[in-house]
Amino acid sequence: MAKKRYIQAINDALFEEMERDPKVILFGEDVELAIMGDTRGLLAKFGRDRIRNTPICEATLTGMAVGAAAAGYRVILHLMFSNFIYTGFDAIANQMGKLRLMTGGQLKLPITVLCGYGGGRSTAAQHSDTPYPVLMNVGGIHVLTPSNAADAKGLLKQAIRGDNPSFFMEASGRGGEMAEVPDGDHLVPFGSAAILREGKDATVVAIGHMVKFALEAADQLAKQGVAVELVDPRTLVPLDEAAIIRSVQKTGHLVVVDEARDRCSAASQIAAVIADKAFGALKGPIKRVTVPNVAMPYAAIAERRLLPNPTSIAEAVTTALAA
Amino acid sequence: MTTRRNNSGPTDGQLLGMYERMLLIRRIEERLRDDSATGKLPGAVHLYIGQEACGVGVCAHLEETDWVTSTHRGHGHFLAKGGEPKAMMAEIWAKRTGVCKGMGGSMHVADLSKGILGANGIVGGGLAIAAGAAFAAKLDGNGRIAVCFFGDGASNQGVFMETMNVATLWRLPLIFMCENNQFSEFTPSKEVTAGEIADRARAFMPATVVDGNDVIAVWRAAADAVDRARSGEGPTFIEAKTYRIRGHIEAEPMMLGGGKYRDDVEIQEWTKKCPIARLRAHLLETRTAPAAALDDIEASIHGIVTDAAAYAEAGEPADPELGFDLMFAGARA
Ligand SMILES: Cc1ncc(C[n+]2csc(CCOP(=O)(O)OP(=O)(O)O)c2C)c(N)n1
Numbered sequence: 183m184a185k186k187r188y189i190q191a192i193n194d195a196l197f198e199e200m201e202r203d204p205k206v207i208l209f210g211e212d213v214e215l216a217i218m219g220d221t222r223g224l225l226a227k228f229g230r231d232r233i234r235n236t237p238i239c240e241a242t243l244t245g246m247a248v249g250a251a252a253a254g255y256r257v258i259l260h261l262m263f264s265n266f267i268y269t270g271f272d273a274i275a276n277q278m279g280k281l282r283l284m285t286g287g288q289l290k291l292p293i294t295v296l297c298g299y300g301g302g303r304s305t306a307a308q309h310s311d312t313p314y315p316v317l318m319n320v321g322g323i324h325v326l327t328p329s330n331a332a333d334a335k336g337l338l339k340q341a342i343r344g345d346n347p348s349f350f351m352e353a354s355g356r357g358g359e360m361a362e363v364p365d366g367d368h369l370v371p372f373g374s375a376a377i378l379r380e381g382k383d384a385t386v387v388a389i390g391h392m393v394k395f396a397l398e399a400a401d402q403l404a405k406q407g408v409a410v411e412l413v414d415p416r417t418l419v420p421l422d423e424a425a426i427i428r429s430v431q432k433t434g435h436l437v438v439v440d441e442a443r444d445r446c447s448a449a450s451q452i453a454a455v456i457a458d459k460a461f462g463a464l465k466g467p468i469k470r471v472t473v474p475n476v477a478m479p480y481a482a483i484a485e486r487r488l489l490p491n492p493t494s495i496a497e498a499v500t501t502a503l504a505a
Numbered sequence: 506m507t508t509r510r511n512n513s514g515p516t517d518g519q520l521l522g523m524y525e526r527m528l529l530i531r532r533i534e535e536r537l538r539d540d541s542a543t544g545k546l547p548g549a550v551h552l553y554i555g556q557e558a559c560g561v562g563v564c565a566h567l568e569e570t571d572w573v574t575s576t577h578r579g580h581g582h583f584l585a586k587g588g589e590p591k592a593m594m595a596e597i598w599a600k601r602t603g604v605c606k607g608m609g610g611s612m613h614v615a616d617l618s619k620g621i622l623g624a625n626g627i628v629g630g631g632l633a634i635a636a637g638a639a640f641a642a643k644l645d646g647n648g649r650i651a652v653c654f655f656g657d658g659a660s661n662q663g664v665f666m667e668t669m670n671v672a673t674l675w676r677l678p679l680i681f682m683c684e685n686n687q688f689s690e691f692t693p694s695k696e697v698t699a700g701e702i703a704d705r706a707r708a709f710m711p712a713t714v715v716d717g718n719d720v721i722a723v724w725r726a727a728a729d730a731v732d733r734a735r736s737g738e739g740p741t742f743i744e745a746k747t748y749r750i751r752g753h754i755e756a757e758p759m760m761l762g763g764g765k766y767r768d769d770v771e772i773q774e775w776t777k778k779c780p781i782a783r784l785r786a787h788l789l790e791t792r793t794a795p796a797a798a799l800d801d802i803e804a805s806i807h808g809i810v811t812d813a814a815a816y817a818e819a820g821e822p823a824d825p826e827l828g829f830d831l832m833f834a835g836a837r838a
Contacts, residue, residue, distance in 0.1 A: 212691050212692055219760070222764075237661035238629070238659065238661050238689055239661050241663050304547035304599065304610065305548060306608075306610045306613055308613075308626030308627055308630075474828075475832065475838045476829055477828070479608040479827075480548060480607060481547070481599035481600075481608070484608070484824070484827065484828055486825070
């Protein structure tokens with residue numbers, strides 16, 4: 183075990199997988215000098231055939247990822263900010279997510295797309311979205327939301343070795359955070375939630391960036407004698423439904439914390455799954471702590487009004503228990 | 506364009522006006538640079554220093570009712586098109602007195618009352634928007650035109666070609682103003698841009714390449730383009746060759762972590778080609794204005810910048826509830 187920054191864990195995973203398999207290639211805008219920090223040093227080690235700066239042309243980059251993967255490469259595409267998923271969305275939704283089915287399973291698309299998501303840094307509405315709900319709805323695409331350095335490394339390595347398109351959502355505000363990362367070839371399987379804290383009173387499912395706030399909320403609640411069970415799904419597609427159901431069967435209460443806008447959020451999906459499959463276990467209403475259906479404003483004070491925080495999470499748990 | 510349609514101008518008055526406007530942009534941005542360095546500004550700023558002649562040389566021809574779209578590097582276009590320094594500063598300070606009430610910030614300064622459809626955080630995002638505004642103007646037959654400012658980097662987005670195609674077919678009153686500052690973030694343009702950008706445009710419309718650090722050259726190229734647009738002849742492309750003096754973003758050194766993508770000597774060379782110093786020398790040489798008059802302009806701009814910064818700093822923070830009222834017209838989110 184060694185303590186690593188989140189961004190360093192991603193960098194380590196990229197180095198290890200590119201070293202392990204010469205078919206792994208990486209491209210994107212400004213990946214050579216590493217505008218996000220995560221691709222730093224790769225060029226010197228692997229050369230321009232395997233890591234390369236591209237023009238600004240997301241619609242083409244997502245399409246090229248599909249073509250290169252179909253032709254035998256393991257592609258890592260860096261999209262920088264997750265808002266640029268939208269400029270590259272056609273090949274994601276119409277090609278990447280569907281081509282395997284349309285060709286009767288003739289091809290595999292080992293593609294890993296990296297991008298930073300989330301608000302809280304005054305980057306305004308076009309650089310702060312949390313767009314994984316749209317990806318979840320495309321079908322045929324894995325959605326990964328690592329909340330700490332260890333999961334970042336393990337999920338990324340798993341994604342690069344996998345045979346399906348995966349979106350690796352980097353929590354933009356978490357890059358500098360340190361956590362223990364297991365030594366050696368650390369892999370995290372998809373669809374396997376982590377129980378970060380055990381508790382008997384209420385289940386809190388927190389996604390990606392929100393896990394840290396949920397942990398703080400759990401600490402606050404512990405002081406009031408409320409024992410929260412904190413579940414980090416780690417991947418949204420596939421979703422470890424069984425782990426969430428098991429936890430709700432134990433606690434009888436569910437609060438889901440998600441940085442996406444409320445309408446059709448990942449939290450909505452998780453709430454629906456539990457209402458559908460574990461209704462009998464519920465002792466009260468499901469609560470969602472999400473971002474209101476508002477674009478992220480520039481001013482920090484207005485961003486704070488929208489983003490979940492430890493207090494709003496703790497309040498939601500208290501409300502759920504009181505109802 | 507091979508032959509110039511407009512051989513007269515700019516007049517002395519126009520030159521002085523452009524000098525003043527370029528200097529205003531420069532001094533405002535120097536203030537933003539300093540306030541960013543001391544951590545006073547909440548978000549990122551992308552500075553236009555060195556490119557002022559591009560925005561000013563074009564906007565000198567525009568009416569308040571004409572439209573412009575801009576980029577993430579948009580302060581210069583905003584001010585060149587007549588945006589208020591105070592309102593822009595307050596926006597960048599995230600105050601409710603800001604031109605977008607603190608909701609947009611540096612990358613999104615917009616003032617519809619001045620025809621400024623907005624800076625844009627999506628590279629290439631302004632191209633089609635400007636074409637839409639030009640289409641509306643054509644339908645209205647009101648003589649308005651639209652200018653799309655964009656970078657060399659944006660010219661690699663597919664929407665550039667798509668917009669040129671429709672603008673040409675529909676003879677839209679549109680000007681494509683490409684400011685080639687030689688970089689896309691940390692990538693030299695030549696590594697990601699094949700051929701000459703102007704050659705791409707030539708497939709569709711008259712295209713001209715000018716020295717973007719020479720405001721007179723920009724003004725003249727824009728005079729022709731505006732003339733064509735206003736007389737219903739359709740779109741024109743201008744590529745202004747210039748240079749980005751500051752980093753892509755003010756936090757650049759931290760982001761680079763010691764990495765380098767250009768030479769310090771190159772930056773120094775281009776700093777010497779400052780479009781404002783160049784115009785000043787021209788004004789003095791041609792005796793258009795005495796040094797004292799230019800110093801007076803400098804002094805009055807100093808006052809405007811100081812006032813704008815004080816106004817921004819004193820403003821009330823943005824309203825955290827406002828977002829809910831702004832998502833829809835006439836309905837709360
Ligand atoms: C669609 C999209 N892709 C990528 C980015 C990230 N980005 C911001 S500015 C920039 C470079 C733009 O270069 P250019 O168009 O030449 O403008 P300049 O910064 O030189 O003024 C990039 C890649 C973005 N904002 N939007």
